[in-house]
Ligand SMILES: CC(=O)[C@@H](O)[C@H](O)COP(=O)(O)O
């Protein structure tokens with residue numbers, strides 16, 4: 152079964168636009184859970200333009216599904232993960248000024264660095280995932296770090312999918328097969344939506360989790376949050 156983890160960054164963007172607490176992020180996350188999501192993802196960035204570090208602290212005690220914190224493992228991120236002990240930490244290489252994630256790790260160049268971080272996260276009993284491009288060499292480098300899982304960076308898939316689905320998915324299937332052969336768990340995310348999700352999941356049925364934010368929250372403007380989550384779960388063949 153492929154789990155859906157709803158990324159609530161965009162709800163925090165909306166909340167921050169007016170400086171108040173509307174929408175209430177904690178309530179919205181709990182509603183996502185009530186509507187069927189199997190996880191909540193946040194990606195606090197150093198400028199706190201959407202998720203604030205305090206949001207992460209507020210969410211942890213109330214969530215009942217898998218909490219996934221994504222980000223660059225700088226000192227502040229690591230302190231947060233140590234305090235919150237989420238189900239999963241996903242390491243993303245974004246610089247502080249990144250508009251959004253735009254690449255996976257170079258797991259060969261940064262192998263020792265990642266090994267140290269993974270070791271530390273495991274001491275805290277946090278499952279680890281490393282954000283990587285669909286490149287077998289990067290998957291192999293990730294396996295060397297001792298990580299539990301990788302998350303395939305799916306923007307290139309999403310870009311090419313409308314014109315050539317088979318070509319778009321081919322490198323992802325190859326990378327996924329390599330990950331499976333190496334014993335790595337597999338997640339995927341970035342720019343997944345109601346059009347491209349089903350095909351990806353059909354081609355890689357052993358995908359463990361997808362984290363989806365931007366498109367899902369945009370869809371919720373039209374369909375409502377509850378219906379939208381149900382629509383995404385249906386794409387993943389969940390029993391809804
Ligand atoms: C790692 C990843 O692909 C997502 O976390 C994405 O970066 C969302 O972040 P933003 O909501 O800041 O675009």
Ligand SMILES: NCC(=O)COP(=O)(O)O
Nearest residue numbers: 158340341342362364365
């Ligand atoms: N890890 C990907 C994620 O959390 C959401 O990315 P997006 O759907 O906002 O592009």
